[in-house]
Amino acid sequence: MAKTVIVTGSSSGIGRDIARAFVARGDNVVLNGRDGNKLADVAAGLGVPDRVVAVAGDIGALTTGTALVRAAVERFGGVDVLVNNAGIFGAKPFVDVTEQDLDSYLNGNLKGTYFTTQAVVRRLREQARGGTIVNIGTVLINHALAGLPASAALVSKGGVHALTTSLAAELAADGIRVNAVAPGIIRTPLFGDGDEDASGELALLNRIGEVSETTAAVLYLADATFTTGHIFPVDGGFLSGRAA
Template identity: 55%
Template sequence: MMRKTAIVTGASTGIGKSIAQLFLDKGYNVVINSASLGNLEVTYYELGHHDRLEMVPGDIGNPYTGKKLVERAMQRFGSVDVLVNNAGVFEPKPFLSVEEKDLDKFLNINLKGTFFTSQTAIRQMLEQDGGSIINIGTVLVDHAIDGFPATAPISSKGGIHALTKQLAAEFGRDNIRVNAIAPGIIRTPLQAKTGVDNADVLAGLHLLNRVGETEDVAQLAYYLAESNFLTGEIINIDGGHVAGHRFN
């Protein structure tokens, strides 16, 4: 049986890196991407398994990057079975301070990147017997928080949630499953970039009274990749953040 191949965008740190590591550990071929060549090279050597690992640097907001990822996967490994659209940017800014360039940045990297990378991957999956696309959204699309103004990035993530369901509908008959993961607060380098130096101070947002780890998200991504009868779902992995509130 031929080894499966996964593409993971935004894989040099945080959630993407953990997803790439788990898929390698489970025996997949993996193609990793990051906008930063320096960070990508460091991660490439840390992950090991270089007989099953390939790297493609580039801004995912440029459709050429997605095409290059699929081309490299095909040249090196011969298939594209899983695409994890993890690359993205997120930072809070009050709505009245958002400028056009701010919104464009989130739409280009988050929504456009997911959209056109998926388009290229689906073209290849149609030549195979299907595949799995896993998008990364956020629980904040459906569960807004006063005091954390992030209308611009959340608007782009809302587009990803909608895209997920539309693609699942359009390509279900082709055995292409499309799902999204909506994380709560996860301990990643991204937290520091959003002004949260210690993610644990946000533990109280979750019923489990802790923040998530990148490995938690990776386990769900792997489950979705392997599931043959799950599509069109947006799955919260948030320690109960959306289900209810702690009151004490």
């Protein structure tokens, strides 16, 4: 039976591939991103207009999560899965981080995840048939890099990890499972012009990951009916050791 899946930040990178995978297996997908034109292109590229709806909006705004749920209900009759992928990441020395910088990460990563999840959970409780939430974190919460000063981004993503375990406990009685995927270094547009492959030596598998490998973990957690409160590293062994 087809599920209805909301994927935030699905106009590029990891989120776009997650949306592609859910559509490919026959599910309905609600796309989200800040750029409406880009999002429309992604929706058109998926080639199944009857199973995809795009909702543009900044995930840090309280109204966006409500709009996503409304679109899912009006178009597909409900919601089953939320993938909180939208977020931002960047490096900046701790003492140079401004209030604006910190607010940007907290709004885009933590607040967006928090209130979108809140909107979805309200609907899941109304439906009374359970559901699943998959957050996107990062393994850098557990193993930081001296050469990558990213305290502002990591504080917000650390909050996402804490939210995952807290909600897993709070929502278990509702049949709502909450897990997170914690990617290592993945080839995405976040790298810009950087040489991401040079970072592959940091992991036991001696390479960086591809978005499809993160997607595989999301699909697993979406279907793993006896798994909740789990932070699933997809990092090529980055947390476990070093290739050299």
